[in-house]
Amino acid sequence: MKKWHLLFLTAVLSLVLAACGGADESDSGEEGTDESAESTEENGSEGSSDLGEEDITLSYVEWDTEIASTHVMQKVLEDEGYNVEITPLDNAVMWQSVATDEADGMVAAWLPLTHGNLYEEYEDQIVDLGPNLEGAAIGMVVPEDFPVDSIADLSDEANQTVTGIEPGAGVVQAAERAVGEDYDNLSDWEVQTSSSGAMATELRSAIENGEEIVVTGWSPHWKFQEFDLKYLEDPEGTFGEAETINTIVRQDLEADSPHAYSVLDNFFWETEQMEEVMLEIEQGASPQEAAEAWVEDNQDVVSEWTE
Numbered sequence: 226m227k228k229w230h231l232l233f234l235t236a237v238l239s240l241v242l243a244a245c246g247g248a249d250e251s252d253s254g255e256e257g258t259d260e261s262a263e264s265t266e267e268n269g270s271e272g273s274s275d276l277g278e279e280d281i282t283l284s285y286v287e288w289d290t291e292i293a294s295t296h297v298m299q300k301v302l303e304d305e306g307y308n309v310e311i312t313p314l315d316n317a318v319m320w321q322s323v324a325t326d327e328a329d330g331m332v333a334a335w336l337p338l339t340h341g342n343l344y345e346e347y348e349d350q351i352v353d354l355g356p357n358l359e360g361a362a363i364g365m366v367v368p369e370d371f372p373v374d375s376i377a378d379l380s381d382e383a384n385q386t387v388t389g390i391e392p393g394a395g396v397v398q399a400a401e402r403a404v405g406e407d408y409d410n411l412s413d414w415e416v417q418t419s420s421s422g423a424m425a426t427e428l429r430s431a432i433e434n435g436e437e438i439v440v441t442g443w444s445p446h447w448k449f450q451e452f453d454l455k456y457l458e459d460p461e462g463t464f465g466e467a468e469t470i471n472t473i474v475r476q477d478l479e480a481d482s483p484h485a486y487s488v489l490d491n492f493f494w495e496t497e498q499m500e501e502v503m504l505e506i507e508q509g510a511s512p513q514e515a516a517e518a519w520v521e522d523n524q525d526v527v528s529e530w531t532e
Contacts, residue, residue, distance in 0.1 A: 229511060231298045236279075236413045245393075249298060263500060275483045275484045276305070276306050276307065276482065276483075277480075277481050277482040277483050277484065277485070278395070278481045278482045279303055279306065279308055280307070281307045281308065281309045281311070281314060281329050281330075281482060281485050282309075282310045282311075282327075282328045282329050283295055283298060283299065283310070283312070283328060283329065283330055283331060283332070283333070284311075284312045284313075284314050284318075284319045284322045284323065284327075284328040284330075284331050284333075285311060285312070285313055285314070285331055285333045286313070286314065286315070286316050286319050286333055287313045287321065287358070287380075287421065288333075288356075288390075288421050288443075289421060289425075289446055289447060289506070289507075290361075290443070290445055290446065290470065290502050290503065291331075291332070291333040291514070292385045292503075292506065292512050292513050293502035293515070293516070294332045294333065294470070294494075294499060294501055294502075294508065295311050295331075295332055295333065295360075296502075296512040296513060296515070296516035297502060297519060298332050298488075298489070298492060299311050299516065300513075300517055301487060301488060301492075301520060301527055301530060301531065302304065302485055302515045303455045303521070304483060304531075305485075305531055306421060306484075306487060307482070307485055308313065312328065312502070315393075316340070316343065316391075316393060316394065317393070318342075319331055319333065320334075320340070320343040320346070320347050320351075321347070322352050323347070323473055323474065323475050324347040324350035324475075325350055326333055326352075326475045326476075326477070326525045327473055327513060328475070329474060329478050329482070329485070330472065330473060330474035330475065330478060330489055331472070331473050331474075332357050332470070332472045332489070333470065334353075334468055334470065334471040334472070334473045335361060335363075335395060335443075335468050335469075335471075336397055336468060336469055336471050337465070337468065338363070338399070338468055339363060339394070339395030339396060339443075339467040340395060340462075341395075343491065346378060350471050350475055350476065351474070351475065351476065352439060352473070352474050352475070352478070352479075353471055353472075353473055354471065354472040354473065354474060354489060354490045355469075355471060355472065356396070356469035356471050356472075356491075357469065357470055357471065357472045357492045357493050357494065358445065358469065358470040358493070358495070358496065358499060359467075359469050360444075360467050360469075360496055361443065361444060361445065361467065361468040361469060361470050361496075362442075362444050362456065362464075362467050362468065363395065363396040363399065363441070363442070363443040363464050363465070363468065364396075364399075364441075364442060364443065364456040364457065364459055364464040365387060365400065365403070365439050365440070365442070365456065365457040365459075365464075366388075366439070366440050366441070366448075366454050366455070366456055366457070367437075367438065367439050367440075367451035367454065367455060367457060368431070368432055368437075368438070368452065368453065368454060368455075369454060369455050370453075371437065371439075371455070372437075373457070374455070374457065374458055375457055375458040375459075375460060376403060376408055376411070376433070376457045376459055376460070376461070377408060377410060377437070377458075377460050377461075378410075379408075379410055379411060379414070379457075379484045380410065380438070382437050383437040383438050384437075385414045385415070386403065386414065386415055386416075386417050386439070387400050387414060387416045387417065387426070387439050387440070387441060388417055388419065388424050388427050388438060388439065388440045388441070389417060389418045389419060389424065389436065389441045390418065390419065390420060390421045390423075390424050390441055390442070390485050391415045391416045391418065391420055391421065394441075396441040396442070396443055396464070396509060397416060397418055397441055399415050399463050399464045399465070400416045400440075400441050402463050403459075403461070403463045403464075404416055407461040407463045408461060408463075416441070416500045424440050424441065425438070425448060425507075428440050429452075431496075432452055436523025437442075439457070442454070442456070442516070443501045444496065445496045445500045445503065446500070447500055447503035447504040447506070447507045449500065450474050450503075451504065451507070467475060472489050472490070472492055474486065474489055488530050488531055490530070491529060491530040491532070492530050493530075494526065495518065498519075498523070498526070501519060502515045502519045505518065505519070
C-alpha cells in the first residue's frame, strides 16, 4: 500500500513538473514573440513606408557651392532609402529641368539677384522650399592687401581686368553692369569670362606670385578658408545685398515622394559647414568622399533634416 502510494505521488509530481515546463516554454515563446514584434516595430520598414517613388534626380550647376551641397543631399537621401541621380547642368537648363519635371529638385537657387530672372520665368511651375543657406554674397573679390577697398576707387589695377566665371552667371552679369553702366571709372575695364575652376586657378597663381587680381567672387566658397580675401565695397549696389541659396522642387514631388520632399524642405546649414565640404574637395577628396565624411561627422545636423 505504501509502495502504491509512493508511485502515485511520483506520477503526480511528474505531471506537475511537465505542466510547469510547458508553461515556461509557452511563456518563453510569448516573450520571444513580443520581443520580435518590438524589434520589427523599431527596425522594420515603418520609416520607409512614406518614401513613395524611390528614384530621385537632383540637378545642379557646377559651382563649388552646389557641388558640395548637392553631393551632401545625395548622400543623405540615399541613406534614407532613395536612389539618387545628380546631374550637372547649365544655369538655365537646371531651372528648366525642375520646371518641366525632368528633375525632382535642386538645392542651388541663388536669390533674389543671381538667379532672379530665372526664378521669375519659372515661378509658376516650381515649388520654392525656401533657404537652405543664408548670408550668401557675390561681388568683386581681391586679396586682402589689394591697394584699394572700393570698386569706385579702381583705376589701372590688375591690368584693368575682372577675372570672371561662366558667361551668363549672375555674378558675371553684375560685373558687366558695373563695368559697362554703373561705374564711370571702369570704362576701360573688361570682364574676362572663363569658368569657376579657371577663376580659382588664376586667383591662386596671382596670390602666390604677389600679383594684383580682381575676380568675380561669392561666398560660401573654399577660397575664403584658404586665402586672406576681401570684397570690394560696392557703393552703387550693383551686386545687391546678401542672398540666400534656396531649395526648389517640382510641383508634384510632395505627393510622389513625401519623405524626400520633407528632407529637402528641412535642409538648412551654415556657411562654415558648407565651406568644410568645399575645402575637402579642393584639397583632393572626391565630392562623394567629402560628402560622406561630412554626413558621418555631423549626424546631429543631418537628423534634423531627416526627422
